[in-house]
Amino acid sequence: MKRVTDKPYHTYSVYSAAAKGLYVKCPKCGKAGIVTADKTTARFSCTGCGYAKTKKQCIFFCKIENKCVHCGRYYRVALSDDKQPFPVLIAACPFCGHKMPGRVQKTPAYILYDQIKDGCEPFFGFQLWFFTCYDGKPLWALNREHLAYLIDYLSAGLREDPVGAHTTMRTQADRLPAFMKTAKNRKGVVKCLEKMQKSL
Ligand SMILES: [Zn+2]
Ligand SMILES: [Zn+2]
Structure with a gap:
């Protein structure tokens, strides 16, 4: 037995x-292709037509935390753009509107x-x-x-x-x-x- x-x-x-590697059907030619993924990146490549695709598996949450020099309060501003390329940005204090530069903080989040x-x-x-x-x-x-x-x-x-x-x-x-x-x-x-x- x-x-x-x-x-x-x-x-x-x-x-x-x-x-x-996962075996998948290529959406372009219908032949077999392979998807591989680690924590940060997913990749596809077709063995038939050579079509390839890459996708980031990690997104960022960006925010600025500051103490306002005008009104003295602490604040946090969330930035909508997760690909924020600048290390420092001008942000307005949500309490008094005073604008000042703040350091952009990035927190990575992995999509599992x-x-x-x-x-x-x-x-x-x-x-x-x-x-x-x-x-x-x-x-x-x-x-x-x-x-x-x-x-x-x-x-x-x-x-x-x-x-x-x-x-x-x-x-x-x-x-x-x-x-x-x-x-x-x-x-x-x-x-x-x-x-x-x-x-x-
Ligand atoms: Zn293909
Ligand atoms: Zn302020």
Whole structure:
């Protein structure tokens, strides 16, 4: 009997998979492309037509904090432009209107995504390459490794939790929707997954 050991919950989260690359369909030519992302930047590049895209994963909140030399009160002004290029700007005191220079403070905020929506990855919204439907329900894999894991896991006769896991620890299989795991669907689902495997 084939036996498989499940993996920790975060092994194939969108984020950890994106570090190595998500397989997506290029919106320009329909061939396979790869999305990679780290904390600060997401990148797409198509292996077919060379189309490439980059997106910053980090936005800034800018503000000026000052003590007004005219009325003596402390104030904070939020700046709407998050790409504020100047280190110092003139800002008006909200209490008395006195204008004076203030140092621009930038606070970085990282956008963290971890959801696949309608078979699309969250960074650019491109459709996953390994995406199909089984019995009207979406079936997808983030990349080859993830797909291989799914096939391995679902086709095994015996499934074990990761080494060192205790019963309350969530595992990779906890991410899978119930229809994939039920005995009556498993064979069909695996067939579907194997078909996808051959598509690239
Ligand atoms: Zn392309
Ligand atoms: Zn003032």
